Amino acid sequence: MIDPQTLIDPAVPPGLPAPSWFIQSFKVLGFTLHAVPMSLWYAGLVVAMLLHLRGSDQGRRFAARLITQMPVIIAFGVNLGVVPLLFTQLGYYRFFYPATILMAWFWLAIIVLLIPAYYGVYLYAFGLSEGGTLTPLRRAAGWVAAVFFILIGFLFANGFSLMAHVDTWRDLWLNHSTGGAALGTALNVADPSLWPRWLLMFGLALMTTAVWIRVDGAWLAPKESQDYKRWAAGAAPKLHTLGMIWFAAAGSWYVFGTWSDALRESMFAGWTLVPTVATALAPGLPWLLLVAGRRAASSRVVALLAALAQFGLLALNAFSRQIVQNRSLAGLLEWPQQPVAEWSPLVVFLIVFAAGLGLVGWMIAQAVRASAEPPR
Amino acid sequence: MHYPWWYVPHLTAPMLIAAISVAHVLVAHYAVGGGLFLAVETGYAYRRGDEQYLAYLRRHARFFILLTVVFGAITGVGIWWTIGLASPLATEVLIRTFVFGWAMEWVFFVIELTSAFIFYYYWQSGRMARRTHLTIGWIYAIAAWISLVLITGITAFMLNPGGWQGGGSFWVAFFNPQFIPQTIARTGGALLLSSLYVYLHASLTVGDDRLRHLIGSRSARPALLGGVCVVVGGIGWYLRLPESSKAVLESAAVLNLMVALIVALTVTLLVLLYLGPYRNPGWLSPGFAGALLLFGLAAFSTGEFIREAVRKPYVVYGDVLGNQIRADEIAMAREEGFLERGTWTRAFVKANYPSLIVEQPVEGRPSPDQIDEKRLLTLPQKDQIAIGEVLFLYHCNDCHAKSRGYSAVRGLLQGRSRAMIVSLIENLHKAHRSMPPWSGTPEEAEVLARYLDQIPPPRTSGTFSEFEERESK
Numbered sequence: 001m002i003d004p005q006t007l008i009d010p011a012v013p014p015g016l017p018a019p020s021w022f023i024q025s026f027k028v029l030g031f032t033l034h035a036v037p038m039s040l041w042y043a044g045l046v047v048a049m050l051l052h053l054r055g056s057d058q059g060r061r062f063a064a065r066l067i068t069q070m071p072v073i074i075a076f077g078v079n080l081g082v083v084p085l086l087f088t089q090l091g092y093y094r095f096f097y098p099a100t101i102l103m104a105w106f107w108l109a110i111i112v113l114l115i116p117a118y119y120g121v122y123l124y125a126f127g128l129s130e131g132g133t134l135t136p137l138r139r140a141a142g143w144v145a146a147v148f149f150i151l152i153g154f155l156f157a158n159g160f161s162l163m164a165h166v167d168t169w170r171d172l173w174l175n176h177s178t179g180g181a182a183l184g185t186a187l188n189v190a191d192p193s194l195w196p197r198w199l200l201m202f203g204l205a206l207m208t209t210a211v212w213i214r215v216d217g218a219w220l221a222p223k224e225s226q227d228y229k230r231w232a233a234g235a236a237p238k239l240h241t242l243g244m245i246w247f248a249a250a251g252s253w254y255v256f257g258t259w260s261d262a263l264r265e266s267m268f269a270g271w272t273l274v275p276t277v278a279t280a281l282a283p284g285l286p287w288l289l290l291v292a293g294r295r296a297a298s299s300r301v302v303a304l305l306a307a308l309a310q311f312g313l314l315a316l317n318a319f320s321r322q323i324v325q326n327r328s329l330a331g332l333l334e335w336p337q338q339p340v341a342e343w344s345p346l347v348v349f350l351i352v353f354a355a356g357l358g359l360v361g362w363m364i365a366q367a368v369r370a371s372a373e374p375p376r
Numbered sequence: 377m378h379y380p381w382w383y384v385p386h387l388t389a390p391m392l393i394a395a396i397s398v399a400h401v402l403v404a405h406y407a408v409g410g411g412l413f414l415a416v417e418t419g420y421a422y423r424r425g426d427e428q429y430l431a432y433l434r435r436h437a438r439f440f441i442l443l444t445v446v447f448g449a450i451t452g453v454g455i456w457w458t459i460g461l462a463s464p465l466a467t468e469v470l471i472r473t474f475v476f477g478w479a480m481e482w483v484f485f486v487i488e489l490t491s492a493f494i495f496y497y498y499w500q501s502g503r504m505a506r507r508t509h510l511t512i513g514w515i516y517a518i519a520a521w522i523s524l525v526l527i528t529g530i531t532a533f534m535l536n537p538g539g540w541q542g543g544g545s546f547w548v549a550f551f552n553p554q555f556i557p558q559t560i561a562r563t564g565g566a567l568l569l570s571s572l573y574v575y576l577h578a579s580l581t582v583g584d585d586r587l588r589h590l591i592g593s594r595s596a597r598p599a600l601l602g603g604v605c606v607v608v609g610g611i612g613w614y615l616r617l618p619e620s621s622k623a624v625l626e627s628a629a630v631l632n633l634m635v636a637l638i639v640a641l642t643v644t645l646l647v648l649l650y651l652g653p654y655r656n657p658g659w660l661s662p663g664f665a666g667a668l669l670l671f672g673l674a675a676f677s678t679g680e681f682i683r684e685a686v687r688k689p690y691v692v693y694g695d696v697l698g699n700q701i702r703a704d705e706i707a708m709a710r711e712e713g714f715l716e717r718g719t720w721t722r723a724f725v726k727a728n729y730p731s732l733i734v735e736q737p738v739e740g741r742p743s744p745d746q747i748d749e750k751r752l753l754t755l756p757q758k759d760q761i762a763i764g765e766v767l768f769l770y771h772c773n774d775c776h777a778k779s780r781g782y783s784a785v786r787g788l789l790q791g792r793s794r795a796m797i798v799s800l801i802e803n804l805h806k807a808h809r810s811m812p813p814w815s816g817t818p819e820e821a822e823v824l825a826r827y828l829d830q831i832p833p834p835r836t837s838g839t840f841s842e843f844e845e846r847e848s849k
Contacts, residue, residue: 006726009378009719014543017475075445075489078453082482089460089471097379097464104382104461108392111454118446170727173380173720179765180724181383181773184461345476345546349483356483360490363512367494370504 004166007173008332009094015338016090018346023091024322030083031318036311037077039208041070042153042201045121045146047209047239058231062213064128065221067142070121078114092163095329099163102172103155104184110155113148120145150202157198162188164328196254203250204317206243210236211286211310214293218303226297233297236306237290244283251280259324266327267320279320282313377701377709377718379464381770386781389462390698390774394684396458398677400451402569404524405562405676407444409570409602411488411520414440414495415513417594422506428587432578437496439577445492449485462774465700466534466691473540473549474530481526484519491516524566525559532558534692535683536618542695542704557612564605565676568645571599572665572672575653579665585658592657596649603646610679618693621686624809634682641675688775688810697812698774706815714771714816715763716747721770729759752819757826764827767820775811779831790832791839797825 016023044066052063088096100107124142127134162168165188172186188194217224217232255264267276286309293302326333340346382389414437421429459467471478491512498504504512532554533540540549578591617625625631648668652659689697696702701709708717715721725732725747732755734748752763768778768785777784789797801821805813814821835841 006723007719014472017472017546071445072493075449075493076486078449079482079485079489082453082485083479085456086471086475086478086482089467090475093464093468093471097460097468101380101382101461101464104389107461108454108457111396111450111457114453115447115450118450122442122446170723174727177380178383179762179769180721181381181766181769184382184384342545349476349479352480352483356487359487359515363487363490363494363515366504366508366512367498370498370501370508373503 004170005332007098007166007169015336015341017340017342018090019340020091020335022346023087024326027084027087027091028315028318028322030080030087031321032311032315034077034080034084035204035314035318036208037073037080039205039314040066040073040212041077041121041149043205043243044209044212045070045142045149047206049142049146056231058228059235061224061228062216062232062235065216066212067121068125068128071118071125074118074121091335092325092329092333095163095166095332098169100159101182101184102169102176102186103158103162103188104182106155106184106187107159108184110152113152113155117145117148117152120148153201154198157194157201158188160325161191161194161197162186164325165191165193166329166332193254193258196250196258199250200247200254203243203245203247204314206246207240207283207286208243208310208314210238210240210243210290211306213239214290215303215307218298218300229297233294237287237294240283240287240290244287247283248280263324263327267324272323275316275320275323279313279316282309282316285309286313377465377699377705377714377721377770378468379700380720381700381773382461383769383773384462386777386784388773388775388777388782389458391782393455393458393462394681396451396454398680400448400455401680402673402676403443403448404452405566405569406440406573407448407488408520408524408563409566409568409598410440410444410573411492411513411517412567413570413574413595413598415510415517416598418513419510420594422510426590428584429590432582432587432591434496434499435581436574436577437499441492441496445489463691463698463700465702466696469692469696470530470534473543473546474533476546477526477530477550481523484523484526487519488516488523491519521563521566524562528559528562529555534690535621535687536616537693537695542702553616554613557609557616559609560605561609561613564602564607564609565679567598567602568606569602569672569676571595571602571649571653572669575660575665576662576669579660579662588660589657592653592660596654596657599649600646600654603642603649606642613683617686620809621693624688625682625686627809628685631682631685634678634685638675638678638682641671641678645671645675685810689805689812699771699812699815700774701812701815706813709815710813710817712817713747713749714767714820716749717815718770721766722747724766725763729755729763731755749817749819752823760823761827761830764823764825767816767824768827771815771824785828786832789828791835791841792832794825794829797828798822801825801828 048063048066048070051059052067055063120141123138124134124145126132127138162172168188168191172188173182176183176186213232214236217229217236221228221232255267259267266272286306289302289306289309293299293306296302384392414433418430418433420426421433459470494504495509495512495516498512499509529550529552533549533552536552536554537549538552540552574591574595578588582588582591614622614625625635645668648664648671652664652668687693689699690703691698694703697706705717715725726745732747732751733745735745752760755763772785775783776788779786792800798821800807801814801824802818803814804811816824
């Protein structure tokens, strides 16, 4: 019998280029930022496809709007996903690499699925653009893209649940190896936490899509009719309710059905009780705002507050997940004791980051100003 | 050694990196040079009031976004995916060294995406002032070039880290001896390759002779300038190679051929660019433009192959070897055993061959259990072969397939006796410049040889097998 600990590289990690709090903070921040656009292709695309197929006129209008926005959403979402993965590989490399190597072909399949999914969205969007025709091929491309994005979510859930369950590595490795080398064909499907983790994210994604509907109606669609705005204000709380029920069911299954007693006790004790309970209750705030603001269909304030509340929910979820990940790896996760030897790269990055945000803000301001101009 | 090895039949896992990298590089250089092309040419067309050229540039921007933002960006992530799977130790070292280099590159990529989308979509809507539109085009061009500079600092480091000694300063690592030559070469490559993409796109989509001539002649100068930069950067690259890489380049026949090929392709391409788009823009037919692009892609792919090959046996020169061992770990592995020093090899032996494990508390170890290397040769032959396979996969499979495929040992070892194989294993780095040193004990070499010995077929006729038969009698 192999002690799981023996599969963790015993080499003492040398000093890291940033303190552990910085690495974890950027990992959480990056995941939160990534979760916004990711939700829109994960659940939003399916919702849009269904609405476009069977929805009301306004529902179809929203679907067309979301799908034509989707290429830009995907570009930024993929890009924002780089940040949490980069800091995961910096701080959690001893868990990340073995877990992904054990499921290497599936992990690589994320890239293989992403390229056609992305082009599929473009194809569908071209069919909805001015002068475009939604041919059966373009419709099929849209559905294939929606399915591929859900599959990609499943594969990510596999990788990250495997990363946190070192105790499952041994059997997966020995059953999926030749001569001790991983075949890369191991999926973590025997892990009971995989399924609720995957579904939990889908519930969150439904809620984020609901808030996006409201934001689109109030902020992004000044030229759309009042009917559209009313539809958006009415549809958003309904979808959010569905997402919240989904989230509550998957979350309860995850917490009470798959966590070890020790993990559950630790998450419901001491200071961690606050983020745990807050994460469970947080969906209520955007839901309340959406429900309360149903009649104020054009209210930008309601949309903005709901968006902020939803962002807060995503941030809380990312924060709590980080605590769960750290506690699941307790005893195995070591942060180096050496102080950071060189601060200048971190400082230069922060300067570049701030300057980059400023430049992006300036460009967006130019775009917003141009949107208000008549065509030249 | 530190991580599980991923067995990819026939191809070997690192060849997946090569396949995805080449696909990415051929588009990524266009993402840089194409941005400069769009900024310069849009400014030119605005100044001249050439609406026909502007309409073409708008169409080209759409093609550019569809290719670079989707395929280019996702294959870029794909490289990162595959290096983590096929070369995890090197990726760990690179990320620890350059995390903020990558983070800065990410910032510039956000700027690129924002500017690219605004440049294209607001052009289409016709609502943005031309001056602002052009400024955003230039922001894209500059951000894309800075991304190239940042990533070149990291890839150049892998070939020659200079004064960085296994954990030195970020800045020493980034401004390595290969940084400037490779930045010049890649900037030139971006200019050259983007012109070739433009030629093909224009030859297929532009029917008007005046416009096609204009595009042909306008893009010829950057292409030729790019060619000169590639040559200058290439010379600098050679001069700044580590001694061992120069020796590999000079001694490997396949690399000699590749160098000859890249020189021939580059010269042909530059001559065709001069005679074609520069002197006779009317030659820009789809066939001619397609041939130019094919020459360019072939030259680039050859260049990337050479760049990777001369680094062997290292992934990070002087630090991480191709088989995922750090250079400073070799001596200990030769003393204590490759199986013992490897986290996953050790776990494999412990799970499958407990008779090899001895209870021997050793200071500084995570567990008192240890593999007794001496017992390896007492195992039944089939078990020795099975352990030999483990050694092969973890020590050799990064460069060699088993029976069929990339540099398969079946062909390489055909006709060698077991004694010769043992000698080869123990003198790997002496036998071949691009091989790492053997990182195991003599017993492990023997066990590996037993495994390798049963892979190749007997000598065929025509290979002087009669001498062997006579000697054996």
